[in-house]
Amino acid sequence: MKKYLPIIKDAAVLLLVSTMFVTLCNMFFKSLKKTVDADPVVTAMLQNNLSAARELLGDKGFAASKTPYPSLEAYQHARLELPDDFGRTPLMWTAYVNISGEERLKKADAERAPFAEFFIKSGAGLDTQDKDGWTALMWASWSGLTSVAGKLAEAGASLAPADRQGNTALMLAAMRGNSDIVRLLMDKRADRSAADKRGKKAVDLAREGLAAYSDKKQSYDKILALLDK
Secondary structure, three states: OHHHHHHHHHHHHHHHHHHHHHHHHHHHHHHHHHHHOOOHHHHHHHOOOHHHHHHHOOHHHHHHOOOOOOOHHHHHHHHHOOOOOOOOOHHHHHOOOOOOOHHHHHHHHHHHHHHHHHHHHOOOOOOOOOOOOOOHHHHHHHHOOHHHHHHHHHOOOOOOOOOOOOOOHHHHHHHHOOHHHHHHHHHOOOOOOOEOOOOOEHHHHHHHHHHHOHHHHHHHHHHHHHHOO
16 A cells, blocks of 8 residues: 555646646636627727727627617617626726826826716716726826826715725825825815714824825825815
């Protein structure tokens, strides 16, 4: 029996390696499928191709739709409310970036703003929430996209929705040190007294951010001055 032990061990190792290889391959191909199946409207936005987005949401896209809609407006609204696996719509993806550097952020904001305006005018839901309870305005507030947040707020996006942790758009902007967005939301009468599930208000989150990120002291100081008024 002992002479077979090395063979059995080798077979077990080979089986384990093979299983891991198959699992990794399946994960890889699933990720490829998600990429292939990505929303073309979102893809057009990520590629900064506004003409492609207009075509997809225009008469051509309406005519090519496999689902019957009574009008172009109905098609556009339904198309822009089509969620991904996380419940996120094209407008939410437009309001999201995760980049550092003031110049890069300004560039992204300038590129995303026309898409936000177009999607809003085409019937995108302003207060639709994803599976975590985030709206497009909340994503813009977290991301630091001031122009996008402004277009959403001007269009009538609600400042009241909170996510699963109780965070509002104002709290997220304060937490991230996005002073221009805090000012924008305060001008729109955002509720500074709202608290998350830990009992933290926007001002508390700004103080925590200041303590953690001293390089953004100037932004947090501006936020604290706005919230302490």
